[in-house]
Every structure is written in structure tokens, then in C-alpha cells.
Amino acid sequence: MRRFASLIIMTLCVIAVNAASDVVFTAQAPKAVVLGDNFRLTYTVNVSNAKKMRLQSVGDGLSVLSGPSQSTRSSTTIINGKMESSSTITYTYILVGLEEGEYTIPGATIEVGNNTYTSNSVKIKVLPRDDNQQAQGSQNQNSGTTQQNAQSQLQGSGNGNISGSDLFMRAIVSKTDVYEQEAFLLTFKVYSLVNLRSISNKMPDLKNFHVQEIELPQNKEFELEHYNGRNYQTLVWSQYVLFPQQSGDLEIPATSFEATIAQAVQSDDIFDMFFNGGRYIETNKNLVTSPIKIHVKPLPSSGKTDAFMGGVGEFSISSDISSENIKTNEAVTIQVIVSGTGNMKLIKTPEIIYPKDFDIYDPKVENRFSLKTSGQSGNKVFEYLAIPRHPGQYTIPALNFQYFDVKSGTYKTLSTKEYVINVEKGEGSDAPQIATGYVSKEDLKYVGQDVRFHTTSGRLFRADRILYGSKLFWILVISPLLILCIVLSLSRKRIKDNANVVLTKRKKANSVAARRLKSAFKLMNSNRKDEFYDEVLKALWGYISDKLAIPVVDLSKDNIESELRKKSVPEELISKFVGLMGDCEFARYAPGDDSGRMDNIYENAANVIGQMESSLKH
Numbered sequence: 001m002r003r004f005a006s007l008i009i010m011t012l013c014v015i016a017v018n019a020a021s022d023v024v025f026t027a028q029a030p031k032a033v034v035l036g037d038n039f040r041l042t043y044t045v046n047v048s049n050a051k052k053m054r055l056q057s058v059g060d061g062l063s064v065l066s067g068p069s070q071s072t073r074s075s076t077t078i079i080n081g082k083m084e085s086s087s088t089i090t091y092t093y094i095l096v097g098l099e100e101g102e103y104t105i106p107g108a109t110i111e112v113g114n115n116t117y118t119s120n121s122v123k124i125k126v127l128p129r130d131d132n133q134q135a136q137g138s139q140n141q142n143s144g145t146t147q148q149n150a151q152s153q154l155q156g157s158g159n160g161n162i163s164g165s166d167l168f169m170r171a172i173v174s175k176t177d178v179y180e181q182e183a184f185l186l187t188f189k190v191y192s193l194v195n196l197r198s199i200s201n202k203m204p205d206l207k208n209f210h211v212q213e214i215e216l217p218q219n220k221e222f223e224l225e226h227y228n229g230r231n232y233q234t235l236v237w238s239q240y241v242l243f244p245q246q247s248g249d250l251e252i253p254a255t256s257f258e259a260t261i262a263q264a265v266q267s268d269d270i271f272d273m274f275f276n277g278g279r280y281i282e283t284n285k286n287l288v289t290s291p292i293k294i295h296v297k298p299l300p301s302s303g304k305t306d307a308f309m310g311g312v313g314e315f316s317i318s319s320d321i322s323s324e325n326i327k328t329n330e331a332v333t334i335q336v337i338v339s340g341t342g343n344m345k346l347i348k349t350p351e352i353i354y355p356k357d358f359d360i361y362d363p364k365v366e367n368r369f370s371l372k373t374s375g376q377s378g379n380k381v382f383e384y385l386a387i388p389r390h391p392g393q394y395t396i397p398a399l400n401f402q403y404f405d406v407k408s409g410t411y412k413t414l415s416t417k418e419y420v421i422n423v424e425k426g427e428g429s430d431a432p433q434i435a436t437g438y439v440s441k442e443d444l445k446y447v448g449q450d451v452r453f454h455t456t457s458g459r460l461f462r463a464d465r466i467l468y469g470s471k472l473f474w475i476l477v478i479s480p481l482l483i484l485c486i487v488l489s490l491s492r493k494r495i496k497d498n499a500n501v502v503l504t505k506r507k508k509a510n511s512v513a514a515r516r517l518k519s520a521f522k523l524m525n526s527n528r529k530d531e532f533y534d535e536v537l538k539a540l541w542g543y544i545s546d547k548l549a550i551p552v553v554d555l556s557k558d559n560i561e562s563e564l565r566k567k568s569v570p571e572e573l574i575s576k577f578v579g580l581m582g583d584c585e586f587a588r589y590a591p592g593d594d595s596g597r598m599d600n601i602y603e604n605a606a607n608v609i610g611q612m613e614s615s616l617k618h
Contacts, residue, residue, distance in 0.1 A: 023047055023112050027119040029105070032224040033097050034127050034231050038065065041093040043108055043119055048074065048087035056106040058095065061126060067093030097126035131229035162261060162285055165230070166193045169237070169257050171289035174373070179297050180247050181312035181343050182406045183375030186240045188289065191225070191232040194261050197282065199237060201257040205597050207583065208250050210243040210346070212371050241371055243343050245582045246575075247298035257287040299404055303411040309350055311403035313342015313375055319399065319416035327426035328391055336382040336399060336416060342406075344369045344376035350401055355394045358386040388423045395420050509546035510613045513539045517606055524598045532598055533584045536605050540581050543609055547616055557581070569615050577608050 029041045043053065058064060068091035076085045091108075102125045107118040167190075174185040190199060222233040237257075244250060261283050299312070315338055322333040334352060338344075345367065354360050363385075369378025388394065396419040405412045516539035523532040545552045548563045557578050564574045580601070587597055 023050075023115070023117050025108075025110055025117045025119045027105070027108065027122050029095075029122045029124055030224070031123070032125040032127055034224070035097050035100055035129050038094055038096050039124075041067075041095050041105065041122070043068075043091040043110075045089050045110055045112070045117070046086070047112055048072065048089065050089055050110050050112050052109075052111040053091050054109045055093065056108060058105050059103045061097065061099035061101050061103050062105070062124070063096050063098055065094045065096055067091070097124070100126050100128050102126075127224060127226040127231055130231055162194055162283070165228075167191070167196065167259060167261065167285060167287065169255075169259075169287040169289050171252060171255060171292055173252070173292055173294070176293065177295045177297070178244060179312060179404065179406055179409075180245070180299050181243055181310070181346065181404075183241050183243055183313065183342060184294075185373045186242055186252065188237045188239070188255065188257075190235045190237055190257075190259075190287070191227060192222075192234070193230070193232060195263065196233075197260045197262050199257055199259050199287075201237075201255065203238075204253050204255050205600060206240075206242065206252065207600070208244060208246050208579065209252075210245055210343075212241050212243075212376075214239040214241060214371055214373065239373065241373070241375060243346070243375075244294065244296040246579050247296045250294045250296055252292040252294060254291045255289045257289075259285045259287050261285060300409075300411075305400075305402055305411075305413070307350070307400040307402040307413060308411065309348040309401060309403070311338070311342055311344075311347045311401075312406060313340055313344075313403065314405060314407065315340030315342060315401075315403050315414070317399075317401050317414040317416060321419050321421075324419060325422045325424075326388065327424045328388055329426050331385055331387050332421060334384045334386075334396070334419070336384070336401075338380045338382070338401065339378070341372065341375045341377040342403070344378065344380050347380055347403075349382055350399055352384050352399050353397055354386050355388075355396070357390045357392075357394070358388050361385045361387075388421070391423050391425045393420065393422050505546040506549065509543050510609065512546065513543035513609050516542065517602065517609075520602060520605075524602055529598065533587060533601070536601060537581065537584050539605060539609070540577070540584070543612070544577070547612075567616060569612070573608070573611055573615060576604075577612060580604055580608055 023045065025043065025045045027041070027043050030039050033039045043055075053068060055064075055068070071090045071092070072087065073090075074085070074087040076083065078084075102123065105122050105124065107121050109116055109118050111117075170189050170191065172187045172189060174187075178184050188201075190196070216236065216239060220235050220237075222235050225232055225234040227234075242252075263281055263283060317336065317338050319334060319336045321335075322331075326332055336350065336352075338347060349363055349365060361384075364383040366381040366383070367378075368381060369376045371377075398418045399416040400413055401415070402411055402413045404410075516535055520532050520535035520539065523535055541552050541555060544550075544560055545555055548555075548560070550559070550563070561574055561578060564577075565571075583604075584601060587601060
């Protein structure tokens with residue numbers, strides 16, 4: 001029995017020593033308090049043998065009313081024969097805010113064994129009282145009346161009449177004057193003086209914005225905030241990072257939220273109050289935010305070069321090469337890393353100019369960025385693979401990367417290093433080699449056997465046989481002339497047919513686009529989102545390609561605008577047509593109501609093609 005008791009004591013001592021070696025000493029306090037209200041400042045340490053707890057000065061705007069009061073909690077568990085023990089000591093102070101402002105309480109100190117530990121500091125904001133409490137503020141400064149009034153407001157009046165100043169939702173943007181593609185933050189924040197139980201909403205279709213939602217914690221906590229002369233319990237409900245896709249005056253529309261409020265049942269009957277005083281009834285209230293105007297400035301044309309890859313924000317660039325001394329038929333890899341904050345997802349892949357003797361493969365792109373309130377922050381990695389086929393010394397020029405810097409309002413160009421590669425003749429270069437591991441232009445590439453010889457069968461002629469004057473001679477003389485005449489005739493016919501084809505395509509452009517939109521309508525009803533947007537884009541690009549007689553591969557938004565202006569198409573219709581193509585490209589990534597967004601895109605596509613058809617006929 002004594003041995004068992006000694007074993008338990010030794011185990012507890014070991015646990016205590018181990019706990020002391022990993023001491024955690026933390027401080028906690030509310031982020032904001034109302035002037036004159038009492039609040040708790042607590043310090044917790046995860047050992048039981050702590051001593052000499054010392055609180056530093058709290059500043060002139062705060063006052064310590066009492067403390068510290070000390071409480072200890074211990075627990076011991078045995079799982080599968082293994083004993084675990086934990087102890088915590090909590091020190092509690094009662095403070096009051098005497099003056100408005102923001103205050104920092106430095107870390108307190110405590111001794112555990114022969115070591116001294118310091119807690120984290122805490123920041124506290126002292127808010128002014130409500131306007132209707134200013135008159136009695138001096139009387140209630142230390143009595144906690146302000147806190148009691150706030151609690152009574154949070155319980156609800158019980159009469160079912162909740163005014164717009166008791167509960168409302170605000171849409172807040174980080175900026176209202178931005179550049180095209182510049183990221184800004186949209187925050188939906190609720191302000192409450194009632195017992196709020198739940199909120200639900202349906203995100204509106206933010207047209208002309210590329211939208212990405214920020215993940216917020218599931219367990220949201222209310223914070224105290226002074227707004228319009230009153231102290232509200234506030235909660236950040238949702239946040240989105242928006243990237244405007246076109247210039248002009250855009251609008252974030254009004255957004256509706258459905259709130260559920262619990263209101264206490266009040267009665268003048270004393271028996272009813274005794275038996276039913278704790279009952280609550282739930283009522284619903286519709287909260288609507290105000291629309292917000294966003295002025296989007298176009299990216300300037302001056303200073304923009306072919307090296308602009310669509311990046312808007314603040315970026316840096318670096319590069320690395322696998323080796324500068326290689327052999328023929330060996331792969332060389334160049335890695336380019338674009339780092340920074342902005343519209344990282346929408347940055348195009350820059351092009352490295354390789355020597356002609358290199359086989360080039362499609363680059364791999366890896367996104368290593370995350371969504372922050374300032375935009376997408378992190379890295380975008382481009383990996384380029386090429387294979388030299390002949391020995392020699394080759395120069396790979398520096399890669400230029402241009403982006404638009406929103407802080408300075410100018411374009412900035414960054415460059416990677418220039419690489420000089422020494423290529424030696426590889427051993428066994430005549431043997432076939434297969435390049436794998438990358439999505440290449442050819443699935444299988446043979447090296448050293450690009451030209452293979454083979455024999456042909458045929459008759460042999462005597463060397464002394466005379467060809468001149470024979471039938472074969474005249475056939476060989478006349479045949480080229482006949483072939484030339486046939487080729488010229490076919491060429492003329494083909495030119496004439498091509499002219500007719502262009503005319504036919506122009507005439508049938510509207511009907512072809514209508515068939516594609518009909519197919520898109522079926523995809524929309526089947527809720528096949530990606531295929532729907534692809535089909536609408538085919539209808540738009542195909543229609544304008546046939547009308548302008550420009551192949552789709554040669555089309556761009558710039559030359560579409562240029563050609564339509566030549567045909568005297570109104571600027572408003574040009575902007576609407578080009579903007580709709582941008583909407584389709586980015587709508588699939590936007591959160592919200594997919595069916596409503598697809599319906600809107602389909603209707604706009606049908607309307608803009610019809611208007612374009614009418615304009616081009618005149």
C-alpha cells in the first residue's frame with residue numbers, strides 16, 4: 001500500500017515538473033467597453049505552483065476597482081492505465097473605464113519555480129455612453145447602470161416594434177474609387193440592440209465584378225461598437241473581395257437579410273409573470289442594406305506594353321534555372337515566380353523566348369496564393385520546360401513582366417535574369433529518347449531518327465536510251481503547262497467561292513448564333529453551369545467573327561472594338577457586347593444564385609446580338 005502511494009506521489013511530481021517546463025500564462029479582456037462600465041480582466045496560468053502574480057500599471061484612463069481574486073481548478077484522468085493531471089489558476093481584476101480612448105495594458109508577471117513568465121498585453125477601447133445616457137453618466141459611473149441598460153435593450157421590448165435604429169445591416173466597402181481589376185473589400189456588418197437569434201440572406205448578382213468570398217470563423221462573436229451616438233453589439237456577417245471587370249460607375253445593389261429576433265413576453269399579471277416570465281417569442285425582420293456606387297477608373301493606355309499580363313496590384317518577380325550546363329536531349333527547366341498581392345488569379349502566363357533549336361513544352365502553372373482582405377496574396381509559379389537538340393551556346397533573354405501599380409497609378413516593368421546555356425553533345429544521342437512528365441505538343445517525341453530511309457521498287461532503264469523526241473519527253477514537257485492551267489483555274493474558283501463563303505457567313509451569322517443560344521438555354525435548364533457559359537461565349541465570338549470576317553483565333557477585344565467603330569456601331573453597344581463577354585468569362589467563379597445569373601447572362605446575350613444585328617445592317 002505504501003509503495004502504491006509513493007508511486008502516485010512520484011507520478012504527480014513528474015507531471016508537475018513537466019507542466020512547469022511548458023508554462024502558458026495568458027491575459028483576457030473585452031475588446032471594447034462603455035465609459036463607466038465595470039469589466040473583468042483575467043489572467044490564467046496552467047500550473048498549480050505559481051506565485052507572486054504582479055499586475056503592471058493600467059494607465060490613467062482605466063482604474064482597478066478590486067482584485068485579484070484567485071480561483072484554482074484541477075482535474076485528473078486515467079485512460080488505459082495512463083494518468084494525466086492538469087491544473088489552472090485564474091486571477092481576476094475588476095476595472096472601470098474613466099476616459100474615452102484606446103488603452104494597452106502591458107503583460108503581467110508571475111513566478112513558477114525559479115522562472116518568471118510574462119503574459120500577453122491586451123488592448124481595450126473605452127467607448128462613449130449612449131447619447132440618452134450622457135446626462136446621468138456622472139451618477140452611474142461606478143454603479144454599472146450603463147451595462148444594465150444595455151442588457152435590457154438586448155432583451156427586446158416585447159411589443160413587436162423593432163425600429164430601424166435597433167437592428168440594421170450595413171454594407172461597407174474599403175474604397176469607392178478604384179482602378180479596373182483593383183481589389184477592394186465588401187463587408188456586411190449587423191448592428192443590434194435586441195436579442196438576435198439568426199440571420200439568413202441571398203447574395204445578389206454582382207454584375208461586372210469578379211467576386212471571391214473570405215472564409216470567416218463559424219463561431220462568430222459580437223463586439224461592442226459606438227455608432228451614431230449609440231453602443232451596438234456588432235457582428236461581421238460576411239466579407240467578399242471584389243475585382244471590377246470594367247470601368248465606369250458601377251453599383252453594389254441593395255442586399256436583403258432575414259433576421260430572427262427573440263423577444264421576452266411581458267405581462268402586468270403577477271401570476272403570469274411568475275409562471276411565464278421566462279418565455280420568449282420569435283419575430284422576423286427584413287434588413288436591407290443601402291446600394292453603394294463604385295467609381296472604376298480605366299487602366300491608362302500610356303506606358304502599357306506587350307509585357308503587361310493583366311496584373312493589377314503590387315508584385316515582384318524572380319526566376320531560377322535547373323542548370324546552365326547541359327547536354328543535347330536533356331531537359332532544362334526555368335521557374336518564374338510572381339509574388340505579391342492583387343488579382344493573382346487573373347494574371348496571364350508570360351512567354352519565354354527560347355532559341356529555335358529548342359523543343360518547347362507548355363508551361364505548368366501552380367497557384368500558391370490565398371485570399372486576403374487586400375486581394376489574393378502569395379505566389380504564382382510558372383514552370384517552363386525545353387529540350388535543346390543541338391550543341392552550342394545559347395542565350396535565353398530576360399523575361400519582362402509588366403503590371404499596374406495601384407499605389408502610384410503607373411505601369412511598372414520587372415525583369416528576370418538572362419541565362420546563357422552551354423549545350424554539349426550528349427552520349428547516345430542517336431538513340432531514341434522519350435520526353436515525359438509534361439503535357440507536350442506531341443505525346444511522343446523521337447530523337448535522332450526524325451528521318452528514316454527506305455527503298456522503293458521500280459524498273460531500270462538503259463543509260464544509252466534517248467529520251468528526246470519520245471512520247472515520254474512530250475508528256476513531260478506539256479504536263480507542267482496543263483497542271484499550271486488547272487491550278488490557275490482552281491485558284492480563281494476558290495477565290496470566288498471564298499468570297500461567297502464570307503458573304504454567306506455574314507448572312508447566316510445571326511441564325512448560327514441563335515442556334516447556339518438555343519443550345520445554351522437547354523444547358524441552363526439542366527444547370528450545367530460551365531458548359532452554359534462556354535456555349536454563350538461561342539455564340540458571341542462566332543457571331544462577331546462571321547460578321548467581321550475575321551477568324552476567331554485572330555479576334556481580341558481590342559480589334560473587335562476597332563472594327564465595330566469602323567462600321568459606326570454606337571459606343572454604348574460596343575461596350576455592352578465586350579462587357580458581356582467578360583461577364584461570361586468570370587461569372588462561373590462568382591458565388592451566389594447560379595440560376596439567376598445564367599438567366600441574366602442568357603437574356604443579355606440574346607438582346608445584344610439582336611441590337612448588333614440591327615446596327616450592322618444600317
